[in-house]
Amino acid sequence: MNTTLAPAAKPVKARHTRWRVFRRSLRKNWDLYLLITPVIAYFLIFEYFPMYGVQIAFKNFIAAKGIWGSQWTGIDHFKRFFESYYFWRLIKNTLGISLYQLLIGFPIPLLLALLINEVGNKHFKRIVQTVTYAPHFLSTVVMVGLIFMFLSPQYGIVNHIIVFFGGKPISFLTEPGWFKTIYVFSGVWQGMGWSSIIYLAALAGIDPTLHEAARVDGANRLQRIWHVNLPGIMPTVVILLILNVGHIMGVGFEKIYLMQNNLNIESSDVISTYVYTRGIVGAQYSFSAAVGLFNSVINFILLVLVNRFAKRVNETSLW
Amino acid sequence: MKETAIDRTVGIAVYAILGIVLLLVLYPLVFVASASISDPLTVSKGEMWLLPKDLSLVGYERIFTNKEIWTGYSNTILYTVVGTAINLVMTIMAAYPLSRIDFSGRHVITGFIVFTMFFSGGLIPTYLLVKSLGMMNTMWALIIPGAVSVWNIIIMRTYFQTSIPNEIQESAAIDGCSNLQTLWRIVLPLSMPIIAVMVLFYSVGHWNAYFNGLIYLTDRSKYPLQLFLREILIKSEVDQMAGSMDLSVQKHLMEAEAIKYAIVIVANLPVLLLYPFLQKYFMKGFLVGALKG
Numbered sequence: 001m002n003t004t005l006a007p008a009a010k011p012v013k014a015r016h017t018r019w020r021v022f023r024r025s026l027r028k029n030w031d032l033y034l035l036i037t038p039v040i041a042y043f044l045i046f047e048y049f050p051m052y053g054v055q056i057a058f059k060n061f062i063a064a065k066g067i068w069g070s071q072w073t074g075i076d077h078f079k080r081f082f083e084s085y086y087f088w089r090l091i092k093n094t095l096g097i098s099l100y101q102l103l104i105g106f107p108i109p110l111l112l113a114l115l116i117n118e119v120g121n122k123h124f125k126r127i128v129q130t131v132t133y134a135p136h137f138l139s140t141v142v143m144v145g146l147i148f149m150f151l152s153p154q155y156g157i158v159n160h161i162i163v164f165f166g167g168k169p170i171s172f173l174t175e176p177g178w179f180k181t182i183y184v185f186s187g188v189w190q191g192m193g194w195s196s197i198i199y200l201a202a203l204a205g206i207d208p209t210l211h212e213a214a215r216v217d218g219a220n221r222l223q224r225i226w227h228v229n230l231p232g233i234m235p236t237v238v239i240l241l242i243l244n245v246g247h248i249m250g251v252g253f254e255k256i257y258l259m260q261n262n263l264n265i266e267s268s269d270v271i272s273t274y275v276y277t278r279g280i281v282g283a284q285y286s287f288s289a290a291v292g293l294f295n296s297v298i299n300f301i302l303l304v305l306v307n308r309f310a311k312r313v314n315e316t317s318l319w
Numbered sequence: 320m321k322e323t324a325i326d327r328t329v330g331i332a333v334y335a336i337l338g339i340v341l342l343l344v345l346y347p348l349v350f351v352a353s354a355s356i357s358d359p360l361t362v363s364k365g366e367m368w369l370l371p372k373d374l375s376l377v378g379y380e381r382i383f384t385n386k387e388i389w390t391g392y393s394n395t396i397l398y399t400v401v402g403t404a405i406n407l408v409m410t411i412m413a414a415y416p417l418s419r420i421d422f423s424g425r426h427v428i429t430g431f432i433v434f435t436m437f438f439s440g441g442l443i444p445t446y447l448l449v450k451s452l453g454m455m456n457t458m459w460a461l462i463i464p465g466a467v468s469v470w471n472i473i474i475m476r477t478y479f480q481t482s483i484p485n486e487i488q489e490s491a492a493i494d495g496c497s498n499l500q501t502l503w504r505i506v507l508p509l510s511m512p513i514i515a516v517m518v519l520f521y522s523v524g525h526w527n528a529y530f531n532g533l534i535y536l537t538d539r540s541k542y543p544l545q546l547f548l549r550e551i552l553i554k555s556e557v558d559q560m561a562g563s564m565d566l567s568v569q570k571h572l573m574e575a576e577a578i579k580y581a582i583v584i585v586a587n588l589p590v591l592l593l594y595p596f597l598q599k600y601f602m603k604g605f606l607v608g609a610l611k612g
Contacts (some may be wrong), residue, residue, distance in 0.1 A: 025423035031498045032416040036428065039413040039467060043432055046464050050448055067447075112340065118333045128337050130598065132344050137590045140525030141545045142583050145552030146347060149579060157350065160365030188343065221326040239562025246437065254530055257551055272442075279443045280534050292441030301436045 020098075046066050070138055070286075078292035086274065094270040098248040106244060109192045110237060113199030132193025144258040147186050151274035174263035175262065183259060198240070199233055206232040238310050246303030249295055271295045355379070355584050359577035370397070378581030381574060388582070394458075398543055399525040402462040406521040409467035410475050415502050417472070418479035418543035436469045449535060460535035461528065461543070471517055478513040479506060515600045533579055548586055550580055 026033060052067075056075055059070040072270045080088060112132070119125040138146070150156050151172040159169040172178045206229060224280060253272035262266045279288030349369065354362045358373035366372060382388055416422045417429055437446075445464060454460040468570035483506055491501045507514070536542060555575060 021424040025421060029416070029419070029498055032419065032422055035412045035499070035502075036416045039409055039472075040431070041427065042409065043435060044468055046445070046448070046466070047435040047439065050444035051438070051450060053444035054440040056444065056447075060449075064450075095582060115333050115337055118329070119337065120330075124334070124337075128341055130595075131341055131383075134348065134591075134594065135344060135597070137523055138587060139545055139548070139592060141529050141548045141552060142586060145548065145579065148352065148553060150347065150350075155363035155365075155576060157368065158489055164365075169421070172400075184339060189347075193344070211361055220323055258549065261504070275442055276534075277431075280446060285443050285447065289441060289443035291535055296441055303437055318419040 012285065022181050033194040039235075054289055056286050057293045059286055061286040061289075073286075077287045078294060080287065081291050086269070089266070089269060090271050090274055093267055094249055094251050096182050096267075097183060097251050097270065100180050101187060101251075102183050102244055102248065105188050105191070105195075106241065107194035108188055110199055112192050113196040113233075114198060114229060115201060116196065117203045118221070118225070129193065132196070134193070135190040136194035138190065140254045142259060143186065143190055144255060147182060147259070151182070173259070176264045179259070179264045179267045183256065187255075195227065198236060202233040202236040203229060242303070242306050242310050245306045246299060248302060249298045264290065351583050355577075355580035359573040362580070363573065363576055364610065369474055375577070376581075377574060378577035378579070379585070381578045382585055384582055385578075386544075387539070388545050388585075389543070390540060391547040393541055395526060395539060395544040398458055398461050399522050401458070402525040403518060403522040405462060405466050406468070408519055410517060411469060411502075413472045413509070414479060415506065416473035416521075417496075418476045421493050428540045444538060446465050446534060455535055456537050456541065460523075460542065463532065468521075471520060475510075475513055475517065476601055477512060482513075483509050510602045516598055519597045519600075522593075526590060543610060544586060551575075 020244055056070065058072060058074060059067075061067070061070045062075050063261055116125060116128055119128070135143075148156075150158050153159055153169045153171045158172075162171055170178070172182060210228050210232070215226050219227065223264065249271065251270045251272060253276060256268055256270055257273050260273060272295075273290045275288045275295075278284045278291070282288075346369075353369065353371040354367060355378055356374055356376060357367045357371045358375040359377065361367050361373045402556070417425045419425070448453065449460050449464055454463065486507055487509075488501050491505050492498075496504065527545060529543065530548060532543045532546050536546070
């Protein structure tokens, strides 16, 4: 196996030493290589083989003929997707939900962490953390179930409150206009505590002498948050932002699919649910593999671009 | 150093905002718990808003007599136990070698593994693979794909690197421990916090999963709990929204409502019981790994 990434200047020698190091390691740590082999096999079979199998996006997959034997069709499936009625609707919804989520869902955990970090009372801090982390452990099915219960037009407590104040009950879940808001804010409710953990950990890592120094210089609490805490956790924020932007086309399937119904499909149909209904339910394997591949490629490109941008601006990056 | 007026205001604002957040998060949870032991009619009229009213256990009674829910429950327990065991073993098998600086090739292997976080073949090729491996409609379809998480490998590797002194491992090697003995006798006993966190993450993941069951299982007797939950909590609601209401079905509907609240409690009970015990490890384990990784 050629594992060198050495520059062209002195390739032969570098490769030689690397090879020797590897052989020595292999002799001494053969059991470690043995240990990791099943994991590598797992990734080859369940992650890399599907990447190879994605070629059916360019073929007309017929189960009996297998991936190999099926006829090539070039980019027909992609063309069909781009020209279909659903294309722009899917893009609009996928991007719309992601951006909405990024805008609301990204800063809130950060704010929460900054607030929790300011709490002096240990008990209160612990209660806040325990309670806000808890919804993270609810399953998606239960979460969507709760949304339905609370927002139900006849029985839901939210509509009872609206009626109590003289309003008209709103059918939140069949109204396309409400879909994205419900999706994003229920996500905030469920995830803000859990997402704040990583920032809290970063805040705990800030050198206390920085705060001392700022205090001596006459900085008030707000200024210390702004000038000490925020810069201190910036690298973490940037990394998470990169990851989030990289997934901007990858709106998760699970929750949207459960919240989806015929009446709100106009604003709830996203790429992942489309792939599922076309591919798994409709058995149009090649076509939906093409849609999925289109999605993965866009995600990957976005990730690389954002990462490069962050590297240049902030000197923080994933790799 | 004296507190200024601004400092005090900030302090009060912090407590006030967090107090509101606390109530907003807590309220729905308390509401569900109360609703599950209240009379369903009272709840659906909106007369119960915080504490249980007109006590009734009809929801729980219906659950206990529902065979399918218990099928789902025991299936889920099986999938969770087997799945988590495999997850944990695989994660350790990957993380330990990758944590060793004398393990040549670890950068290449790490890259090979991490790449899959950013690019994947997608749903359809994976589905066809699972199908062609003959795992359709077996529990393995819920366990083998996703047998290990890249993210958790990295967290665990970082924990091994940063929390277990290298000297101990080296001296164990000098004393004649093989690599595997070192892992088993030295490293793992020192890694209980991270193992607890991994068990929590993986088991909650299995407990809550429904997607793989949805696409790979056709046999109702193999359904995990979440798929039955989906029928109870979501499908019925959608039917209700679509159709109009008839008074004669009202009683039946009320019971259905009561089941919903009760099932949410029953379904989450194991997680709720596990959570406080494992919570203290979050900071210790998960964070060390996540931050430095």
